Amino acid sequence: MSDFLSRHNDVLAPVLAFDTDIHAAKAEGIWITDVDGKRWADFACGTAVTNLGHNHPAVLEAAHRQLGSLVHSGCIVRYDSIVEAAERLRAITPPGIEKFSFANSGAEAVEAAVKLAKHTTGRQGVIAFRGAFHGRTMGSVTYTTSNAKYRDGYHPVLGSVFVTPYPHPYRWGMTEDEATDLSLNELRMMFKHVVTPKNIACILIEPVQGEGGYYPAPARFLDALREMADEHGIKLLYDEVQSGFGRTAEWFALDHYDAKPDIMAMGKGIANGLPLSAYGSSRETIDAWPRGAHGTTYGGNPVSTAASVAVIDTMEGLLPHARELSKRAFERFSEMADSHPTIGDVRGLGLMIGVELVTDRESRTPDAKAFSHVEKHAFDRELIIINCGPDANVIRFIPPLITTREELDWSLDLVDEGLTSWESQDR
Numbered sequence: 404m405s406d407f408l409s410r411h412n413d414v415l416a417p418v419l420a421f422d423t424d425i426h427a428a429k430a431e432g433i434w435i436t437d438v439d440g441k442r443w444a445d446f447a448c449g450t451a452v453t454n455l456g457h458n459h460p461a462v463l464e465a466a467h468r469q470l471g472s473l474v475h476s477g478c479i480v481r482y483d484s485i486v487e488a489a490e491r492l493r494a495i496t497p498p499g500i501e502k503f504s505f506a507n508s509g510a511e512a513v514e515a516a517v518k519l520a521k522h523t524t525g526r527q528g529v530i531a532f533r534g535a536f537h538g539r540t541m542g543s544v545t546y547t548t549s550n551a552k553y554r555d556g557y558h559p560v561l562g563s564v565f566v567t568p569y570p571h572p573y574r575w576g577m578t579e580d581e582a583t584d585l586s587l588n589e590l591r592m593m594f595k596h597v598v599t600p601k602n603i604a605c606i607l608i609e610p611v612q613g614e615g616g617y618y619p620a621p622a623r624f625l626d627a628l629r630e631m632a633d634e635h636g637i638k639l640l641y642d643e644v645q646s647g648f649g650r651t652a653e654w655f656a657l658d659h660y661d662a663k664p665d666i667m668a669m670g671k672g673i674a675n676g677l678p679l680s681a682y683g684s685s686r687e688t689i690d691a692w693p694r695g696a697h698g699t700t701y702g703g704n705p706v707s708t709a710a711s712v713a714v715i716d717t718m719e720g721l722l723p724h725a726r727e728l729s730k731r732a733f734e735r736f737s738e739m740a741d742s743h744p745t746i747g748d749v750r751g752l753g754l755m756i757g758v759e760l761v762t763d764r765e766s767r768t769p770d771a772k773a774f775s776h777v778e779k780h781a782f783d784r785e786l787i788i789i790n791c792g793p794d795a796n797v798i799r800f801i802p803p804l805i806t807t808r809e810e811l812d813w814s815l816d817l818v819d820e821g822l823t824s825w826e827s828q829d830r
């Protein structure tokens with residue numbers, strides 16, 4: 404073990420699970436360079452954050468400029484960058500999302516959004532979906548069921564959170580319609596047997612389930628949730644923390660659907676690496692949340708919000724390129740699926756692509772070892788990829804939006820070769 408790793412492990416809590424032992428010196432664009440000058444393309448994007456690539460010049464320039472004037476307010480004084488960031492958010496979110504508030508992390512934004520729903524409806528229940536990831540604080544871990552390990556050692560979690568299945572057509576061996584019907588039926592049964600809708604403040608959902616395995620919600624499912632929410636006065640709350648800010652080659656995953664939320668939470672790509680998250684809703688809803696009912700010291704920090712303005716201004720021009728990359732990636736993965744029996748399913752939206760690896764297509768048994776093999780094959784050739792899904796067997800393919808067509812092809816070649824090498828092994 405290097406001296407650096409020994410010092411690291413000596414003073415840092417092991418609970419934070421680092422994916423690699425890379426001792427980073429700097430990062431720029433898609434590349435991370437370590438202290439010995441070795442480099443890797445970061446297709447993990449710092450866990451789906453640096454959608455514009457690391458250290459994007461426009462974002463750095465905005466942050467530097469703000470650092471030179473005002474670094475902190477802590478809700479004492481008012482400043483331009485927070486207003487400008489909220490104005491930018493209003494311009495890129497649906498018409499029903501009109502006013503915003505900021506926080507520091509995805510979990511915090513989700514929790515605040517749920518508090519907004521509870522306070523303004525006067526109800527306490529939350530519907531969440533099995534397989535969801537909403538964060539790790541005590542509130543958001545209650546909504547998180549992408550893996551039971553996140554709750555190990557923390558029970559009891561919060562009460563009045565009702566978890567019902569998110570449609571997982573591939574895992575269930577069903578068509579999308581069958582899986583949608585099953586999930587809707589389970590939710591209706593929940594309302595009949597467990598909790599009546601009049602107790603529910605919000606239905607909390609990722610329009611593309613992320614950590615849980617990169618499952619885009621079927622449009623009919625979101626339409627039905629929208630209808631139920633309208634019928635029962637429930638707020639429909641989209642968690643776009645991972646699926647937002649160009650990840651699906653649109654501003655948000657919701658841009659791929661007709662059903663729009665009453666409240667939405669955002670984070671990760673919002674400031675391309677500076678700590679920031681946000682949530683928004685209609686003027687009517689958010690204005691009914693009284694002053695002081697929620698708060699934050701650092702949320703909407705001047706530097707992070709200045710960076711976010713630059714992110715939004717820069718990203719606009721990149722979305723068409725992201726769509727091109729997405730088209731190419733889906734074409735290549737579908738070709739790979741023809742020649743690699745290890746690929747069970749390819750799914751996703753835009754550049755939020757999940758490639759599920761299995762031991763065989765009949766049993767659909769998740770194959771985490773196949774993923775580890777492909778991951779190592781890529782890593783040894785300067786490409787970082789990560790997984791998702793409760794069985795760690797889904798390639799989470801999330802290139803930065805600034806990736807060139809050549810770099811994309813190179814990364815896809817590495818995945819293809821990694822699968823060939825896995826399948827040619829005597830196992």
Ligand SMILES: Cc1ncc(COP(=O)(O)O)c(C=O)c1O
Nearest residue numbers: 508509510536537538613644645
């Ligand atoms: C959909 C979703 N919501 C919330 C979170 C929590 O974000 P954070 O880790 O910034 O608290 C994540 C993080 O992966 C996420 O993917």
